Structures are given as C-alpha cells and as structure tokens.
Amino acid sequence: MTGSTLILAHAGEGATWQALLVVLSLGLVVVAVLAVLGRVRLDQADDLVLPLAGVAIVSSLAPLASEFLSDWVGWAFPAGVVALLAILAAALTPFDLSPRSPFTYGVAAIAIIAAVALHQPITLAWHPPPDFLPIADDIEVAITAPADSGDVPAGELTVTVTITGGSVQSELLAPDQVPTDPEEAGQLAVAIDGQVLTPEFVEDCTVDAPCTEVTFPVEVEPGERVIAVEYRRGDGVPMTPLVTDRVEFTAS
Incomplete structure (x- = not known):
C-alpha cells in the first residue's frame, strides 16, 4: 500500500x-x-x-x-x-x-x-x-492498538486500525477503479513521528473484499512515539474534512 x-x-x-x-x-x-x-x-x-x-x-x-x-x-x-x-x-x-x-x-x-x-x-x-475533494460523511478511523499514552516494548509493534462507516484495501487504485462511494475500498496512510510508512496488512484486503479492521507490523525505536493514520479515497486523494486518528505512546 x-x-x-x-x-x-x-x-x-x-x-x-x-x-x-x-x-x-x-x-x-x-x-x-x-x-x-x-x-x-x-x-x-x-x-x-x-x-x-x-x-x-x-x-x-x-x-x-x-x-x-x-x-x-x-x-x-x-x-x-x-x-x-x-x-x-x-x-x-x-x-x-x-x-x-x-x-x-x-x-x-x-x-x-x-x-x-x-x-x-x-x-x-x-x-x-x-470542491475537488471527496466528502467524508460518516467514516471514522481509530487506532485501537497500541493504546494511547501506553507503554510498549521497542522493536516490532503490531498496529490495529478500525474503520467505521467505510472500508480499506491494500492497493492504490487508478481513478477509474475507485468505487462510487469514496468511503469504501479506500487507502490508509500511516506515519510514525511524521515519517510516512508503507505498511503491509496482515489481512487480505481487496477492492472486492475490503476490510473494516486491519493490522500491520511496524518497527519502533525506544522513546516517545506518535503513530498517525489518515483515511483516503482509493486513489490516494484526501477526504474533506480529513479523517485521521493518532496515538502517543512510549517504547522502551
């Protein structure tokens, strides 16, 4: 992705x-x-x-x-x-x-x-x-793991993101492949401390069978860390208003 x-x-x-x-x-x-x-x-x-x-x-x-x-x-x-x-x-x-x-x-x-x-x-x-951006009606994203303000071991960390009112898949779609509903089969952009990552979902999420919850591993170094996610339309275009979530945690 x-x-x-x-x-x-x-x-x-x-x-x-x-x-x-x-x-x-x-x-x-x-x-x-x-x-x-x-x-x-x-x-x-x-x-x-x-x-x-x-x-x-x-x-x-x-x-x-x-x-x-x-x-x-x-x-x-x-x-x-x-x-x-x-x-x-x-x-x-x-x-x-x-x-x-x-x-x-x-x-x-x-x-x-x-x-x-x-x-x-x-x-x-x-x-x-x-006017050029797809409208976010009722879609929400939430990072359910790790917990906000929690403590986790440094190294490989499994992140879990839940999508409510929509779904995501793992491919960047061409504009003509985007579903009519921009809140379905979208993209999930991820960053740790502002650095954009390319996560690999554990789940098999496709356009025909998108996911409402995804997990993926990331590497975190010791210290105070921030994970942020943003839901985007399937071709990577941001929604309006932005659909985001973030958690802060300590890796030790």
Missing part, C-alpha cells in the same frame, strides 16, 4: 508546511529584489549567510497565519525556487543581479512563467479546493 503526502503535514486549507513554503519563497524573492536594488550584496558565498538566515527566521512565524498563507503556495513556490537559484548563481558565479543585467531580466521572466504555468498543477496536487 502506498501513502503519498505526509499525514501530519496534510495538503489543503491551513496546511502549515505550505505556509512555511510560501514565506520561504516570498522571502527569497525579496532577497533577490533587494540584490537587484543594491541593498543586499551577493558577490561571494559568505554573502548568502545573513539574508538566508533572515528568511529562515521570518519563515518560522508562518504557521501563525497558515489559514490564508497556505492558499498562495501555487504562486509563491515556483517563483521562490527561481529566486533561490538566481541568488545562488549571483553569489557563486559571475552572473550579476543588477538593474541593467540581462541575467536579471531572464530571472524575472522565468519566475513569472513558472508561477503562471505551475500554479494550477501545484494547487491541484497540494492545495485542492474543497
């Missing part, structure tokens, strides 16, 4: 990681503009430290406004990537970011084209409008 996007850093409205990308990207664009205006010097590698550190510090505040900042990811991210490459080129190569440099005009043109061309694909992949 394949779990694509990070569970704890989900796609869609209010995604904090998207807000972080937006602020990082806009910060890089600002640095590039300041370099063109002569306010920031980019003549050698050492000149990158202060502006990039400043961008990193400012971007740490992005989650505070993630509800609206995440909406800009389709525009900001392509422009930010172009700005980063331009900044690195200006500091590490003979290319010059200045008002009269052809390099500057080329960077500006590529940034605009990239933002316009990639806005829709990025938006659909990372930040789909609610």
